[in-house]
Amino acid sequence: MNLSIFFEPLPEDLFGYPENPKSVGGYLAPFIHSFPDWRSAEVVLIGLPEYRGTAAPTDLTYQGPNKIRQELYRLMKGTGSWLLMDLGNLLPGIALEDTYLRLKEVIEILVDAGKFPILLGGSHDLTYGQFLGYEHLSKTVHLVMIDSQLDMASEDEAAPDQSHLHRILLHDPNYLFGFSHLAHQTYLTEASTLAALEKLHFELFRVGQVRQQIQEMEPVIRQANLISFDVAALRHQDAPGQQQANPFGLTGEEACQLCWYAGQNNELSSFGFYGYRPEFDHRNLTATTLATMVWYTIEGFYQRQASLDFQSNQFIKFAVGFHDNPNKMFFFKNRHTEKWWMQVDDLSGQHPPLLVPCSYQDYLTAADGDVPNRWILMQARF
Structure with missing residues (x-):
């Protein structure tokens, strides 16, 4: 064209x-x-x-x-x-x-x-x-x-x-x-x-x-x-x-x-x-x-990073457990940019997990035993 x-x-x-x-x-x-x-x-x-x-x-x-x-x-x-x-x-x-x-x-x-x-x-x-x-x-x-x-x-x-x-x-x-x-x-x-x-x-x-x-x-x-x-x-x-x-x-x-x-x-x-x-x-x-x-x-x-590989050494993976639930919530932190991502699993099992941008505050919320609001919103969109 x-x-x-x-x-x-x-x-x-x-x-x-x-x-x-x-x-x-x-x-x-x-x-x-x-x-x-x-x-x-x-x-x-x-x-x-x-x-x-x-x-x-x-x-x-x-x-x-x-x-x-x-x-x-x-x-x-x-x-x-x-x-x-x-x-x-x-x-x-x-x-x-x-x-x-x-x-x-x-x-x-x-x-x-x-x-x-x-x-x-x-x-x-x-x-x-x-x-x-x-x-x-x-x-x-x-x-x-x-x-x-x-x-x-x-x-x-x-x-x-x-x-x-x-x-x-x-x-x-x-x-x-x-x-x-x-x-x-x-x-x-x-x-x-x-x-x-x-x-x-x-x-x-x-x-x-x-x-x-x-x-x-x-x-x-x-x-x-x-x-x-x-x-x-x-x-x-x-x-x-x-x-x-x-x-x-x-x-x-x-x-x-x-x-x-x-x-x-x-x-x-x-x-x-x-x-x-x-x-x-x-x-x-x-x-x-x-x-x-x-x-x-x-x-x-022009400050964008290369494509993200969450399995590489570029990321630190955190697992957060909850007292009344055997499931865990996973977070990923970029070692260089210090940006965070959160894994959202579809509870119905019909869709693959999503890796969603989040903040350090979302991680702290989960670590305190509460579900971050961003996780709830993403779960509702499945």
């Missing part, structure tokens, strides 16, 4: 002449005159200038991906080879649904080829197109979403960027094995929505929980196959370029920490940054914040 038919080139005056050869712009290959050979890349950037799924976009809105690029290109390159290419901006379809399907096809091709696409959105409903890109896989996936609220509106008149999560959960065929939502704010979310998702055994973390226990979010993110980040999860002080002026939320530093975790996740195969509205962005502060988050994602990507 010739991917170039889906993209428009970037303006030469903005991206053709990097200010510093050691900057990100000096290392990557952008689509300006000729479409880059994306097959030789490891990480690819894709702009999504599509905002029909949100309220009241302006002409400036559609420059959102380029604004983020401008700030990203100015940053200094990190460690590693950084085989990075910028494919330009995805051409929107005639209708919004056409854009979803176009994004689906692009994600499908890139993921199949082992590339890591980073999406610069675009309204948050484009997560649906990103999710569709995994439909062809012969396996289930885990989605992590980071947003100030759960976009679960079911009313017919609801905007797509307020209802896309509802659409993902109802998608047929159902290949969503797990879903985790980070940084929601309770006063922006209906209690019935939270209760419904908890009954489905999904993980939900309030912004306060994320902030107070940000290291506990690492195993949550380590489960993800795809991540969707809405700029609305950031507080207004760090990211004014959003539809709503939100005085509370994640700081830029906390968001970069989550992106660092995400980049290091070997299972993560796409990451979308959505919701940026440049018409509200004073002095490009939001664009700079998002560009730094993208930088940490790429830097984390």
